[in-house]
Amino acid sequence: MMPKVMIVDDSMFMRNRLIKLLSENGYETVTACDGVDAVRIYGEARPDVVLMDITMPRKDGLEALAEIRQLDPTAKAIMLTALDQPLLAGRAVLIGAKDFLTKPVRSGRLLMALRKVLS
């Protein structure tokens, strides 16, 4: 069975890029366009891993991840954001993120991080 990845990003452009990359590499994808949708869709889709942006309308990625981890303490998430700042990375790790990748990320680096989290 293909691992299911939830892509959470407010940019349709980024979501489409990631859907293409992941579907070409054997992953099933579901998407959410902000933190509010992410929490709702996580409960419905129960993905194996979440790729979470930080800057989003309505609810940012850090808040959304905290809520998802309350719903499911075993939830696995990789932050995928252009914000490469120690305070944000530290907070993400405290909330339970398994990795913190900076956009634009190389395809190989992202796929390696997914394999590691899913292994």
Added chain:
Amino acid sequence: MNEQEIWDSVTGGSHARLWLDMAMKRVTQALSDTVGEPFHHGALRAEAVPVAGIAERIGDPKAKTVGVQLQIKGDARGQALLLFPWESALRLVELLMEVPPRTTSDVGFAERTALAEVGNLSVAHFLNALVAYLAQPRRLQPSPSSVLVDTLEAILRLALMPVAIRGDDPLVIETILANAGGTIQIHFLLLPEQTGRQGPDMAATRGPGARAFRRA
């Protein structure tokens, strides 16, 4: 270090030129990696500019333009504005969306989200460089991007309205990002929120003798 001191340290400190150059290198690298072809940045300026004069510095005020606007929040506030001349916006969209050159003639929803992401990446990498430069635990984040399509003067009028109402000459950090062939040009403007009096170095940048940082 308060909000005003954060902005002063990067625009008026002794290492300001070096820092701004380094920050813009990070921006151009992120842009190059996203678009898939090399970008560079032009002359860097950090100076106080009358609001009324900004449009004419950039280009034809009546020219059709795409603007991507982001608020800066966290430990220091301000706003960033990326301005794409119409033809540059179309060429950039074609590269981002991997469609043949000269086949895009309008900017719809999909194209706007691609340009918004360019704004998000560019400003985020600039703020990352600022946080690294401060060498103190700080958090600086852009808001989600707003994309505007209008004449240059209309976009600037909207974006600069809060500054114009206050009657300040805003501090503007400005450069041009361009690809190798020069077919894509992006004006990058950053306007720190001025919460206190201007620092001495910044005041010295006002007027015709204003400091202009030129790329080596």
